[in-house]
Amino acid sequence: MAGEPRRHTLLDIRDNLCPHGTCNVQGKVNMDYRGKKVSVLGLGKSGFASVKLLIRRGAIVLASDARACDELEFKAAILRDMGASVELGGHSEAVFRTADEIVVSPGVPQDLDILRQAMRERPRLPIIAEVELAFRLTKGQIVAVTGSNGKSTTVTLLGCIFEADGREANVVGNIGTPFCDVVESATEETIHVVELSSFQLEKIVDFRPKVACILNLSADHLDRHLDEKAYFRAKERIFMNQTAADLSVLSMDDAKVAMLASRVNGRAALFGSHDLSVTGCFVRDGVITMKTLDGRTVPILPTREMGIPGPHNVSNACAAVACTLPFDVPAQAIARALKDFAGLPHRLEKVGESNGIAFVNDSKATNIESLEVALKSFGDNIVLIAGGYDKGADFSEVSGLVKKNVKCAVLIGDTADKIGTAWRDVTKIERAETLKRAVEIAISNAKSGDVIMLSPGCASFDMFRNFEHRGDEFRNLAKEIISNNEE
Numbered sequence: 001m002a003g004e005p006r007r008h009t010l011l012d013i014r015d016n017l018c019p020h021g022t023c024n025v026q027g028k029v030n031m032d033y034r035g036k037k038v039s040v041l042g043l044g045k046s047g048f049a050s051v052k053l054l055i056r057r058g059a060i061v062l063a064s065d066a067r068a069c070d071e072l073e074f075k076a077a078i079l080r081d082m083g084a085s086v087e088l089g090g091h092s093e094a095v096f097r098t099a100d101e102i103v104v105s106p107g108v109p110q111d112l113d114i115l116r117q118a119m120r121e122r123p124r125l126p127i128i129a130e131v132e133l134a135f136r137l138t139k140g141q142i143v144a145v146t147g148s149n150g151k152s153t154t155v156t157l158l159g160c161i162f163e164a165d166g167r168e169a170n171v172v173g174n175i176g177t178p179f180c181d182v183v184e185s186a187t188e189e190t191i192h193v194v195e196l197s198s199f200q201l202e203k204i205v206d207f208r209p210k211v212a213c214i215l216n217l218s219a220d221h222l223d224r225h226l227d228e229k230a231y232f233r234a235k236e237r238i239f240m241n242q243t244a245a246d247l248s249v250l251s252m253d254d255a256k257v258a259m260l261a262s263r264v265n266g267r268a269a270l271f272g273s274h275d276l277s278v279t280g281c282f283v284r285d286g287v288i289t290m291k292t293l294d295g296r297t298v299p300i301l302p303t304r305e306m307g308i309p310g311p312h313n314v315s316n317a318c319a320a321v322a323c324t325l326p327f328d329v330p331a332q333a334i335a336r337a338l339k340d341f342a343g344l345p346h347r348l349e350k351v352g353e354s355n356g357i358a359f360v361n362d363s364k365a366t367n368i369e370s371l372e373v374a375l376k377s378f379g380d381n382i383v384l385i386a387g388g389y390d391k392g393a394d395f396s397e398v399s400g401l402v403k404k405n406v407k408c409a410v411l412i413g414d415t416a417d418k419i420g421t422a423w424r425d426v427t428k429i430e431r432a433e434t435l436k437r438a439v440e441i442a443i444s445n446a447k448s449g450d451v452i453m454l455s456p457g458c459a460s461f462d463m464f465r466n467f468e469h470r471g472d473e474f475r476n477l478a479k480e481i482i483s484n485n486e487e
Contacts, residue, residue: 031136034058039095041065041115042105043075043086046130049178050103055082056184057137062099064091064114093117102127106174106199129203131194134179136206140190143323144173146201146238147215147257149370150316151175153308153344154215155195157320160341162191165333169193174200191327198234208241211323212266213249215316217256218369232256242266249322252276253315267293269325271318273311281321283314288338290321290331301335308343312373346471348377351478354485356448359478362455363471368393371457375401381450382406383442385435385474388413388458395422395457402426408445410438414462435463435470439477452478 036059040050043065051063061084065072068089076086087094096102096118104115104127118125135142145155152175162169170182173195182192194209217232239248239260248266251257253273261268270280281290281300288300300321303314317338324334343349344364351359362374366388375382375398384406395418402409403426410430411419420429430445432438435454442452454474464470 033137035060037098037100038062038103039064039099039101040103040105041091041095041112042108043067043072043079043088044105044107045176046107046178046180047103047105048075048079049180050105050130050133051079051084052082053133053137053180053183054103055079055084061085062087062094064088064095066090096122096125099125101125103130103133104128104203105130106197110202126205127203128205129200129207131173131179131196131200132204132207134183135204135208138179138183138190138192139186139188140192142192142194142209143211143213144194144196144207144209144238145213145215145319145323146196146198146235147213147251148218148235148367149373150215150312150319151195151197152364153313153347154213154316154320154323155193156344157317157337157341158193158323160337161320161324161329161334162193162327164337164340165327165329167191167327167329171195173197196238198231201234201237204237204241206241208243209238209246211247211249211326212238212242213319213323214238214251214257214260215319216251216254216369218367236260239264239266247323247326249280249319251315251319252282269293269322271315271322273315273318279325281318283318288314288317288321290325290334293325298331300331301338306338307341310348310373310377313343346467348374349471349475351475352482354478354482356450357443357446358451359474359482360451360453360455361471361474361478362453363460363467363474365455365457366459366467367391368395368397368457371455372398372401374453374455375405378405378451378453380405380407383446383450383452384409385412385438385442385452385454386456386458387411387415387419388456388460388470389462390415390418391459393457395419398457399423399426407450408442410441410445412438412463413456413458415458419457435473436477439474439481443481 038054038059039062040047051061054061063084063086065088079086091114095114155171159169159171169191171193172179174197175195242265246266247269248264249269250261252270270278272282275284276282279291287302290298346364349361351361365371365374382405402423406427408428412432416431430441460467460470
């Protein structure tokens with residue numbers, strides 16, 4: 001960046017991962033895709049949205065998915081009618097032989113054979129993420145949020161804050177709505193609030209948000225990333241194209257995030273649960289307080305008046321407020337949004353009670369840190385349902401909390417034996433083949449005043465489509481029990 005001092009670490013990340021000089025940190029790249037040959041790998045939500053947007057922009061598109069099922073056949077028919085070529089059940093070499101660019105869905109691993117072959121035989125062929133494609137083609141401003149936990153809550157709350165101020169805001173990305181789905185309707189006044197996973201950040205090139213935020217960092221997705229360091233580096237990419245004209249929002253409650261403050265290229269804004277007295281958002285005397293970019297200290301709302309409880313949600317709220325600083329949102333609008341926001345499903349969601357036993361759906365707890373938050377949210381009366389797809393977590397890290405607060409752990413999924421070994425000396429262990437059976441066992445181990453909580457600490461892919469499917473199943477089972485006992 002001409003005229004600016006070299007920020008060693010972040011620029012090294014950019015240079016190492018964009019070795020052919022394709023990264024542009026000076027500003028947005030506006031691409032003309034007319035007549036351009038683009039392959040799209042993966043036809044989940046993001047891939048499907050990418051293909052539709054590319055066709056509308058005049059690209060010649062090959063959509064490719066290794067899977068073949070009725071849902072994909074339906075999507076393929078739609079895309080063929082729009083003019084795309086579609087292949088299902090495997091990836092042919094046509095994906096890269098004549099392509100000008102490849103767009104990769106976040107669920108497609110970087111070590112996929114066809115991608116390895118493409119990078120080996122055509123090392124200069126651009127391979128980008130769906131969010132990169134959307135960035136190149138959209139109008140408006142981007143607020144991007146990543147982190148190991150709290151992303152969806154924070155971006156949804158941000159959307160509510162902008163809505164309370166009468167702004168047009170799209171909440172998109174990893175939360176469920178692909179960024180590409182809203183590009184065509186965006187104007188220069190639109191604010192895109194984008195939730196980003198490490199998978200999406202792996203393949204950004206020029207993506208430059210006006211505001212970029214890392215909420216927290218803890219080991220996750222080690223089944224995909226080489227190690228913890230590689231995972232953190234993927235997250236850190238959110239800042240790599242920012243300049244001094246942008247805002248970099250960082251947590252001071254997380255040491256791994258806080259250390260980035262001196263290394264980001266944007267202006268740093270900090271957030272935390274204690275009084276920081278710096279640009280950003282913090283808690284002062286029990287009141288969420290922001291310090292604006294021009295140095296004013298503005299009280300927003302007492303934490304006790306927030307619509308969602310818990311210290312983790314106070315941190316999420318402070319992050320959201322800090323992200324609004326460049327937009328001059330009035331304190332009254334922010335306070336109204338913080339009061340009215342009731343939270344998202346599957347996150348310490350109270351389903352109901354039966355015979356004095358509470359049922360809590362925390363299916364979104366897909367890693368150890370989320371599980372730790374859940375275990376701290378109740379007393380020593382938890383009957384825990386945990387387990388699922390193994391992402392390489394070390395469950396002994398929460399053994400102390402399990403010993404203190406869990407009277408029985410009912411284990412399911414691929415990690416049942418692994419978790420059982422980690423916790424066998426600290427609590428009663430039961431195992432179940434299905435979630436229904438796990439709930440039955442949990443009830444047999446619970447009494448009035450206890451909490452039966454699904455907080456898996458694992459991904460859901462071994463038994464369910466996603467964490468929502470898992471949470472919905474638990475909620476339905478709990479509601480059936482509650483309903484039967486009310487009759």
